Amino acid sequence: MNRHTDIIRKRYDRIASIFDVMDHMIRSSWREEVLGNLHGDILEVGVGTGSNLPLYPSNVHVTGIDFSPKMLAKAYGKIEDAKATIALREMDAQQMDFLDNTFDVVVSTCVFCSVPDPVEGFKEIRRVVKPEGKIVMLEHMRSENPIAGKLLDVMNPLTVRMVGANVNRKTIENIEKAGLKIKEQTYLMTSIMRKLILSPNK
Template sequence: MSKTFSKWYDFFMSPLEKGTFKTIRKNLIQRAEGSVLEIGSGTGINFPYYKSVTKVTAIEPSQFMIEKSIKRKAISSVQIEVQKGSAEMLPYPDNSFDTVVVTLALCTIPDPKLALKEMARVCKPGGKILLFEHVKMSSPFLGTLQDWLTPFWKKICDGCCLNRDTVQLVIANDMKIIRKTSFFNGLFVELEIRK
């Protein structure tokens, strides 16, 4: 991830983060329990919302993003450890975490199928995976527009795929969705998956 993208990420996201996204993130993170793994923690935007978990291990591939997350990590009310790494090759044993959290990060992971398999591998039996992502819209016109924009968007937003069909990827990986909520006419989706 580029230093420039990391530098401006919070600025460009702030209008959304002050409104609906803040509410979505808070509600999602409140459902996290026990030992948590956060995938693609970015600038640490979720860190202040963790309250009743034992520990958060955050993994992020960009050193620039990790550096930007230090302030939010410092004010968190729970212990947070941030490590540089890849979602496709998680450095943790099977069944290590009670909850896995991914927010607006799966869209940038080069191999999302492998990343989802890794998330399921490290999540304990009976644990949960909590996702908040933008997805390919079901409207034929808007979905086609996302397909058309994605190559350009990936270049300016460090690999972000506007047209990733996250729900279908989850289903194809034999993961059980127990809760699904859509926002902004289906552009964003929140999923709770049980292992």
């Protein structure tokens, strides 16, 4: 783990005790729509405190990874409320310890604002998902509105310093740089919050 990643990890360790409150900003209906109809072996990247874990269906196996041990400690407490089979591991999304073509589905919800090298994280997802698999995401990113986008640019140094999250990431560009294909894109809150379904396009 490089120095920049370690700094961000420590910031997420610091806010682990209040992260559930912050995470509730993602509407439960959005989560349920994304997670309720998945099948097979699932990787959740940036599982955080485990807000998604109770929403997975009973017929799946979920491996959740996060680079923050204090976040994972919170997530373990939610396993007993889950219907799915859950395994949690401390791991960096930029350097995953999985073989190529391991998972049927990869999930992320508001994760790629905090991955220090998002393109590298997306490349790792592309590597570990099966060629016929899919990537399902709920992600916030820089607004396409010029004024709102500039405002997010101004806010970004503060949010990174406080909680480790970038509010002005150009996530669509990062996805394309990593060689992933966008199959579906739905705006949930103007252009800032989006549901994405990606293909590894191998």
